[in-house]
Amino acid sequence: MIKGIAASPGIEIGKAYVLREHSITINKKSIAENTVENEINRLIEAIAKSKIQIEKIKERAEREMGRDKAEIFGAHLMVLEDPVFIDEIKSKIRENRITAENAVYIVSQNYIEMFKNMDDEYLKERASDVKDVSERIIKNILGVPIESLADISEKVVVIAKDLTPSDTAQMNKQNVLAFATDMGGRTSHTAIMARSLEIPAVVGLVDITSQAADGDVVIVDGNKGIVYINPDEDKLREYEKLKQDYVKYRQELKQLKNLPGETRDKVRRVELSANIGTPKDVKGALENGAEGVGLYRTEFLYMDRENLPTEEEQFEAYKEVAESMAPRPIIIRTLDIGGDKKLPYLDMPDELNPFLGWRAIRMCLDRPQILKTQLRAILRASHYGNLKIMYPMVSRVEEIKRANAILKEAMQELRAEGIPFDEKLQVGIMVEIPSAAVIADILVKDVDFFSIGTNDLIQYTLAVDRMNEHISNLYEPLHPAVLRLIKNVIDASHKAGKWTGMCGEMAGDVTAVPILLGMGLDEFSMSASSIPQVKKIIRSLSYDEAKQIAEKALSLERTEEIREMVEGVIVRIK
Numbered sequence: 001m002i003k004g005i006a007a008s009p010g011i012e013i014g015k016a017y018v019l020r021e022h023s024i025t026i027n028k029k030s031i032a033e034n035t036v037e038n039e040i041n042r043l044i045e046a047i048a049k050s051k052i053q054i055e056k057i058k059e060r061a062e063r064e065m066g067r068d069k070a071e072i073f074g075a076h077l078m079v080l081e082d083p084v085f086i087d088e089i090k091s092k093i094r095e096n097r098i099t100a101e102n103a104v105y106i107v108s109q110n111y112i113e114m115f116k117n118m119d120d121e122y123l124k125e126r127a128s129d130v131k132d133v134s135e136r137i138i139k140n141i142l143g144v145p146i147e148s149l150a151d152i153s154e155k156v157v158v159i160a161k162d163l164t165p166s167d168t169a170q171m172n173k174q175n176v177l178a179f180a181t182d183m184g185g186r187t188s189h190t191a192i193m194a195r196s197l198e199i200p201a202v203v204g205l206v207d208i209t210s211q212a213a214d215g216d217v218v219i220v221d222g223n224k225g226i227v228y229i230n231p232d233e234d235k236l237r238e239y240e241k242l243k244q245d246y247v248k249y250r251q252e253l254k255q256l257k258n259l260p261g262e263t264r265d266k267v268r269r270v271e272l273s274a275n276i277g278t279p280k281d282v283k284g285a286l287e288n289g290a291e292g293v294g295l296y297r298t299e300f301l302y303m304d305r306e307n308l309p310t311e312e313e314q315f316e317a318y319k320e321v322a323e324s325m326a327p328r329p330i331i332i333r334t335l336d337i338g339g340d341k342k343l344p345y346l347d348m349p350d351e352l353n354p355f356l357g358w359r360a361i362r363m364c365l366d367r368p369q370i371l372k373t374q375l376r377a378i379l380r381a382s383h384y385g386n387l388k389i390m391y392p393m394v395s396r397v398e399e400i401k402r403a404n405a406i407l408k409e410a411m412q413e414l415r416a417e418g419i420p421f422d423e424k425l426q427v428g429i430m431v432e433i434p435s436a437a438v439i440a441d442i443l444v445k446d447v448d449f450f451s452i453g454t455n456d457l458i459q460y461t462l463a464v465d466r467m468n469e470h471i472s473n474l475y476e477p478l479h480p481a482v483l484r485l486i487k488n489v490i491d492a493s494h495k496a497g498k499w500t501g502m503c504g505e506m507a508g509d510v511t512a513v514p515i516l517l518g519m520g521l522d523e524f525s526m527s528a529s530s531i532p533q534v535k536k537i538i539r540s541l542s543y544d545e546a547k548q549i550a551e552k553a554l555s556l557e558r559t560e561e562i563r564e565m566v567e568g569v570i571v572r573i574k
């Protein structure tokens with residue numbers, strides 16, 4: 001048994017597919033004159049092979065993700081077919097008498113440097129195309145296998161070091177039963193993605209990639225955060241049964257789908273919403289009974305592509321969500337890029353501490369045109385449903401004022417152009433930096449609502465990296481400091497007659513729910529698949545009970561005592 005972090009619930013049993021990173025060694029020695037033509041032939045064959053591979057990926061991407069996203073592979077084909085680039089590699093082999101892989105490496109490095117230093121954004125982007133393509137050619141010359149999740153053709157458990165959002169975007173979802181990764185924590189993006197796809201996952205397993213081999217039988221228990229490799233018959237039988245029980249339990253919870261999120265005594269009603277990353281996630285949100293979208297992470301619109309999405313493209317996506325969820329509310333978060341999410345086409349600095357760096361609202365205020373384009377698209381879409389705007393990573397009041405000034409400009413432009421939008425649309429902020437939580441009474445004057453982003457709030461409050469599996473035991477939502485900050489935010493909003501939601505993963509954490517309910521949280525937004533069990537807990541408690549639990553939690557001094565106390569409550573409910 002290998003213990004990791006439970007990242008996405010559910011149990012699956014299947015064959016392992018280990019996604020390995022193969023290292024490449026470039027032979028830098030000079031070659032004999034009579035082998036030059038042989039090297040040129042190796043190059044030509046590798047280019048032909050690369051072309052067939054990229055065309056196949058492009059076709060699949062067009063089919064599964066649309067033309068836009070497939071465009072990147074068109075650019076890769078262009079590099080591959082560029083006669084200047086290819087001829088230069090051939091001359092290098094001939095003139096310098098070096099191996100084909102070394103020539104590809106040297107020539108591509110020159111181009112990568114040249115493109116990187118250009119002022120033109122479009123040309124700058126070409127650097128990553130050259131890098132991807134040249135790596136592929138080199139691997140093909142050396143006969144090193146190139147693996148991609150797009151190639152999976154049977155049902156497997158994917159085992160990887162880590163999965164980037166673009167890995168998961170390329171993946172053929174029908175064939176992925178579960179994930180198990182070396183790296184990551186409960187709130188890493190692999191985990192969030194797995195939950196939104198409703199695929200069981202265990203992350204932070206440290207070295208599962210070296211313990212498992214292709215074809216091994218693997219059990220992934222996403223409820224407990226454990227993985228078994230080649231289990232014995234007894235274990236397999238036990239897990240077949242657990243898997244069936246879990247499916248039954250989920251079906252029972254689904255019966256609650258159309259019931260409201262209200263306490264047993266009907267004294268308190270809260271809103272239970274879903275977090276989404278793309279318009280496609282709306283389906284899962286509705287199936288799980290979401291009453292709205294408490295967080296639409298728009299950065300996925302900006303990722304896995306070659307340039308910034310236009311106002312029109314964004315408008316289409318936001319309108320689609322607005323219409324398919326109407327009349328339910330949708331909170332659209334403005335671009336939250338940086339940290340672990342980089343955009344290759346924006347010149348983003350390499351930072352020592354990216355999570356404390358140039359990201360989210362900070363970047364948007366430095367590049368106001370990016371923010372304005374997005375705000376215009378959201379405003380235009382607001383005519384077609386119930387949209388709200390939310391700024392991420394706010395740490396001081398000036399940021400809200402500056403963002404709102406840009407919003408005002410966007411509104412004035414639209415009015416002048418005669419384009420309709422919701423004049424009364426609410427504007428709020430994410431409270432995910434401790435400074436914002438502490439001065440919630442000041443910030444509340446400039447917002448309509450707060451949404452607490454606990455994924456980041458916990459990491460910044462406790463100084464515990466949310467992605468670091470070595471300290472994941474210290475990443476503790478029920479730490480008294482975190483609870484006090486949350487209480488402070490809710491109270492400040494209520495005092496001002498406004499409301500507070502939560503869109504961090506804590507809102508879907510069963511042990512936190514009774515406390516949050518008792519503290520007066522107004523809206524809980526989470527991975528759609530967590531909604532039914534949160535609803536069950538809320539419907540099982542009276543408001544007075546919840547208030548007592550919250551009061552008790554705030555009075556206890558140690559996390560363990562708090563956890564023990566709420567776990568006692570949860571056990572009685574189940």
Ligand code: PEP
Nearest residue numbers: 432453454455456503504
């Ligand atoms: C958060 O920080 O709690 C949050 C919801 O945002 P993200 O996970 O996208 O950083």
Ligand code: MG
Nearest residue numbers: 432453455456
């Ligand atoms: Mg965040």
